[in-house]
Amino acid sequence: MSTLSPVDLPNSYIGRSVARPGLARLTQGRGEYVSDLALPRMLQVVFLRSPYAHAEIVAIDTSDALKMPGVVRIVTGRELAEHCTPWVGVLTHLKGLKSAPQHALAVDHVQWQGEPVVAILARSRAEAEDASDRVYVEYREIDPVVEMFSAAEPGATPIHADLGDNIAFERRLDAGDVDAAAAASDHVISQRFVFGRHTGVTLEARSIVADWNRAEQRLTVHLGNQAPHMIQNIVAKHLALEEQQVRVLTHDVGGSFGIKVHIYPDEMAVCALARMLGRPVKFFADRLESFVSDIHARDHVLDGRIGVKNDGTITFFEIDDITGIGPFSVYPRTSAVEANQVVNLTGGNYAVPNYRARTRVVFQNKTPTCQYRAVGHPIACSVTEGLVDLAARAIGMDVVEIRRRNLVPDDAYPCSGPSGIRFEALSHQASLEKLLQMMDLPALHADQEEARRRGVHRGIGFASFIEITNPGPAFYGVGGAKISSQDGATVKLDASGAVTVQSSISEQGQGSAAIIAQVTATALGVPLARVRVILGDTDNTPYGGGTWASRGAGIGGEAAFQAGRALRDNILKLAGTILQADPTSLDIRAGSVVDEVDGRERLPLSELARIAYFRPDTLPADFQSELMATRHFVPREYGFAFTNGIQASYLEVDTETGFIRLLKHWVVEDCGQPINPQLVDEQVRGGVVQGLGAALFEQCRYDDQGQMINANMADYLVPMAGEMPDIEVGHIITPTKESAIGAKGAGEAGTAGAAACVANAVNDALAPFGVVITEIPLTPEVVLNALRHV
Amino acid sequence: MIDISLTVNGERVSACVLPRTHLVDFLREELCLTGAHLGCEHGVCGACTVRLDGEIVRGCLVLAVQADGSVVETVEGLSDSGEIADLQQAFIDRNALQCGFCTPGMLIASQDLLKAGGVPSREEIREHLSGNYCRCTGYHAIVDAVEATAKAREAAR
Numbered sequence: 001m002s003t004l005s006p007v008d009l010p011n012s013y014i015g016r017s018v019a020r021p022g023l024a025r026l027t028q029g030r031g032e033y034v035s036d037l038a039l040p041r042m043l044q045v046v047f048l049r050s051p052y053a054h055a056e057i058v059a060i061d062t063s064d065a066l067k068m069p070g071v072v073r074i075v076t077g078r079e080l081a082e083h084c085t086p087w088v089g090v091l092t093h094l095k096g097l098k099s100a101p102q103h104a105l106a107v108d109h110v111q112w113q114g115e116p117v118v119a120i121l122a123r124s125r126a127e128a129e130d131a132s133d134r135v136y137v138e139y140r141e142i143d144p145v146v147e148m149f150s151a152a153e154p155g156a157t158p159i160h161a162d163l164g165d166n167i168a169f170e171r172r173l174d175a176g177d178v179d180a181a182a183a184a185s186d187h188v189i190s191q192r193f194v195f196g197r198h199t200g201v202t203l204e205a206r207s208i209v210a211d212w213n214r215a216e217q218r219l220t221v222h223l224g225n226q227a228p229h230m231i232q233n234i235v236a237k238h239l240a241l242e243e244q245q246v247r248v249l250t251h252d253v254g255g256s257f258g259i260k261v262h263i264y265p266d267e268m269a270v271c272a273l274a275r276m277l278g279r280p281v282k283f284f285a286d287r288l289e290s291f292v293s294d295i296h297a298r299d300h301v302l303d304g305r306i307g308v309k310n311d312g313t314i315t316f317f318e319i320d321d322i323t324g325i326g327p328f329s330v331y332p333r334t335s336a337v338e339a340n341q342v343v344n345l346t347g348g349n350y351a352v353p354n355y356r357a358r359t360r361v362v363f364q365n366k367t368p369t370c371q372y373r374a375v376g377h378p379i380a381c382s383v384t385e386g387l388v389d390l391a392a393r394a395i396g397m398d399v400v401e402i403r404r405r406n407l408v409p410d411d412a413y414p415c416s417g418p419s420g421i422r423f424e425a426l427s428h429q430a431s432l433e434k435l436l437q438m439m440d441l442p443a444l445h446a447d448q449e450e451a452r453r454r455g456v457h458r459g460i461g462f463a464s465f466i467e468i469t470n471p472g473p474a475f476y477g478v479g480g481a482k483i484s485s486q487d488g489a490t491v492k493l494d495a496s497g498a499v500t501v502q503s504s505i506s507e508q509g510q511g512s513a514a515i516i517a518q519v520t521a522t523a524l525g526v527p528l529a530r531v532r533v534i535l536g537d538t539d540n541t542p543y544g545g546g547t548w549a550s551r552g553a554g555i556g557g558e559a560a561f562q563a564g565r566a567l568r569d570n571i572l573k574l575a576g577t578i579l580q581a582d583p584t585s586l587d588i589r590a591g592s593v594v595d596e597v598d599g600r601e602r603l604p605l606s607e608l609a610r611i612a613y614f615r616p617d618t619l620p621a622d623f624q625s626e627l628m629a630t631r632h633f634v635p636r637e638y639g640f641a642f643t644n645g646i647q648a649s650y651l652e653v654d655t656e657t658g659f660i661r662l663l664k665h666w667v668v669e670d671c672g673q674p675i676n677p678q679l680v681d682e683q684v685r686g687g688v689v690q691g692l693g694a695a696l697f698e699q700c701r702y703d704d705q706g707q708m709i710n711a712n713m714a715d716y717l718v719p720m721a722g723e724m725p726d727i728e729v730g731h732i733i734t735p736t737k738e739s740a741i742g743a744k745g746a747g748e749a750g751t752a753g754a755a756a757c758v759a760n761a762v763n764d765a766l767a768p769f770g771v772v773i774t775e776i777p778l779t780p781e782v783v784l785n786a787l788r789h790v
Numbered sequence: 791m792i793d794i795s796l797t798v799n800g801e802r803v804s805a806c807v808l809p810r811t812h813l814v815d816f817l818r819e820e821l822c823l824t825g826a827h828l829g830c831e832h833g834v835c836g837a838c839t840v841r842l843d844g845e846i847v848r849g850c851l852v853l854a855v856q857a858d859g860s861v862v863e864t865v866e867g868l869s870d871s872g873e874i875a876d877l878q879q880a881f882i883d884r885n886a887l888q889c890g891f892c893t894p895g896m897l898i899a900s901q902d903l904l905k906a907g908g909v910p911s912r913e914e915i916r917e918h919l920s921g922n923y924c925r926c927t928g929y930h931a932i933v934d935a936v937e938a939t940a941k942a943r944e945a946a947r
């Protein structure tokens with residue numbers, strides 16, 4: 001039995017596309033999102049935010065506002081600072097990373113347009129909003145530092161005088177011998193790549209209800225968030241509470257994508273306000289403030305270089321990256337991780353040992369940036385894959401052929417990438433071949449040729465990628481952040497023979513509850529319908545990291561599997577005692593204890609549970625049944641489980657209008673053992689569309705005064721159904737040996753490569769014009785400008 | 791404050807509302823019908839979609855007072871009546887929802903298209919749903935679910 005992999009167990013749910021439990025609720029409008037929550041005596045808080053990117057707060061007058069109907073309390077940054085200590089978003093392993101103390105509400109200075117300044121509490125949100133118009137804040141404007149290159153200049157005015165300059169973090173890497181490789185190249189190509197500033201636009205904006213119970217001296221925080229234990233730790237720390245005085249519940253979360261893996265200043269303020277007032281306080285961000293208060297991401301400019309020989313051998317990669325992160329490094333995950341990832345990931349899919357990189361992470365007066373889905377991946381992928389296409393073009397080689405020749409061979413693993421990242425087993429070559437099977441490239445080429453004859457410009461683009469999943473402590477723990485990299489699961493057989501699993505991962509729609517149920521049902525041998533999953537409550541789950549960085553299935557899933565196996569052993573021990581049989585001769589199948597050899601039913605679990613719970617007197621005096629088991633898991637051998645894949649895009653560029661029409665998109669990805677293939681596919685598709693949004697539409701646009709000029713849903717464009725293509729998804733399966741279930745992550749693969757292959761496809765379409773565009777979003781304006789400049 | 795009476799999911803409701811109260815706030819806060827969601831409150835995302843006298847509207851662009859004397863249907867009502875049971879099942883089977891925040895609006899907008907009968911093309915489905923944002927699914931699965939429901943209904947006719 002133990003030689004069988006979990007996938008092969010009888011009645012295994014691993015690898016099966018079963019429907020997610022609990023979905024009926026959400027389709028019937030019975031979801032319980034934090035934005036739906038209303039508690040007795042609850043107050044609503046509205047934040048007055050800075051209208052300036054950089055200013056000194058001279059005076060705040062709340063006297064008129066306090067007279068407004070429904071207003072209960074108005075709190076300024078100075079007052080709130082007495083109840084909530086400031087924080088500094090640094091991690092010790094990101095050497096040299098610096099930031100300044102940040103308060104929940106601005107004290108004396110405002111550093112970005114949208115920074116919360118005053119909290120207005122009223123019985124209703126409308127009343128609080130009315131009153132916020134009567135709060136008068138006098139500002140003295142300071143010249144904002146907006147543009148990142150000038151912010152990084154020596155001698156530029158530092159945003160935080162104490163820090164000396166605006167360079168928050170800098171990292172250099174030099175592997176192999178780039179100079180020698182360049183000298184040995186037939187062609188060296190340089191190109192600048194520009195990435196817009198994006199934000200997540202979760203359909204449910206951030207929402208929190210905090211409730212301080214004076215009698216219990218306990219704070220209950222209802223917060224749509226991915227990492228409830230992290231929130232518990234931080235809230236306790238800055239409100240001077242013990243962690244056990246803080247309970248965090250996530251409820252249903254209306255989209256997250258990394259936006260809700262952080263804690264925000266306004267959310268900290270809500271916790272402090274609840275404690276100050278001794279009653280529930282609710283904040284539900286309106287969409288306009290979401291755009292300037294949710295974290296932003298990307299916003300990189302990279303100068304890339306690649307060397308290639310005429311035979312197609314890529315000789316080196318080089319990048320010089322700069323990114324603007326706003327005025328603070330975000331707490332507690334920091335704003336240096338994206339840049340760090342760009343350095344780690346660039347060129348990692350190619351067998352090219354020569355690699356030089358520099359990144360600079362720069363303060364500026366814009367909304368802070370931090371981790372958003374596929375942190376750093378789309379940038380590293382776009383640069384790598386964009387450079388590879390340029391190299392192919394320089395030597396007149398087919399873009400598929402140059403990849404075949406240079407992608408790390410599938411039999412080369414385990415191995416390391418040029419930045420030192422370690423790979424257990426990847427499948428670049430198999431993925432490429434599978435993608436080609438799915439696409440029918442000759443037919444596409446014929447279609448492209450035919451269209452060209454009609455003056456229609458279609459292009460095909462490819463992007464191979466690697467994805468970091470299942471992170472261990474190397475991400476945050478080693479840097480001093482109390483963000484768990486292990487996860488736990490507790491599995492319990494109840495008195496009716498049904499199963500409850502409590503897991504420390506969380507759900508934001510990716511299907512966390514489903515995969516936990518599937519692996520547990522498999523490990524135990526019970527029907528899926530008998531398993532109920534509890535997530536997102538620090539009072540009722542084991543301690544763990546939550547769901548982020550594509551870790552839920554691989555880490556949380558394995559913990560649940562191990563807990564299920566442990567409970568199975570306990571059940572079989574009990575069954576053996578009841579049946580006077582050797583436990584190893586028994587198995588659990590379809591919810592009953594059966595004979596291992598012939599599958600004959602011996603004892604239904606309901607009967608076993610009845611005896612254990614109600615008639616222990618019938619068991620031997622020295623036998624105690626244990627029908628609840630807990631296991632924890634963290635990968636030990638590899639710091640991360642890298643996954644890989646490849647995407648392709650087919651599209652049409654209208655050279656008159658600059659509009660791009662996506663015709664089709666393909667993805668092959670390898671997330672190891674898929675637990676629920678349909679859920680993997682939908683993670684990939686959703687991720688692709690977020691990447692396509694970044695490629696074509698999305699951008700936080702700023703003026704030179706640091707004002708975001710499109711901070712609403714009508715002007716910040718996200719993909720709509722009508723403009724998105726069908727997306728075909730295929731798989732190669734290379735399980736990780738780090739766990740029994742063999743699952744790696746899949747949540748970010750789609751986003752990692754989508755923009756890169758679209759950009760390559762656009763350049764393919766525009767090849768007859770000799771145009772190369774390496775800037776996203778690829779708006780009609782960008783396309784037309786490029787065409788005009790030829 | 792203004793008195794209004796309307797029918798919500800088949801029940802007669804009388805209330806006294808501020809003139810500025812949006813229909814969706816009235817439904818969510820006064821009637822605790824939280825199935826209609828707020829995604830933008832400025833008429834873009836479609837999360838607040840409900841039916842008003844048989845037509846789909848954005849609950850954040852209609853005032854509660856404008857619904858005086860009208861018949862309002864929300865996802866809760868359409869669920870209880872069974873009108874969209876097949877569509878809901880198709881969404882579940884196809885995993886056409888992830889976080890589910892867009893789903894009530896998406897279902898009501900989809901049903902609006904399906905009511906016209908026939909089997910719309912994928913392009914028509916995409917076009918019809920282009921006023922309803924989904925940030926999670928990438929839309930492909932939603933189009934599949936709507937298409938499957940249309941085919942099943944057509945076959946059952």
Ligand code: FES
Nearest residue numbers: 830831834836850
């Ligand atoms: S909330 Fe009404 S359209 Fe977005």
Ligand code: FES
Nearest residue numbers: 888892924925926
């Ligand atoms: S399922 Fe999350 S927005 Fe559509």
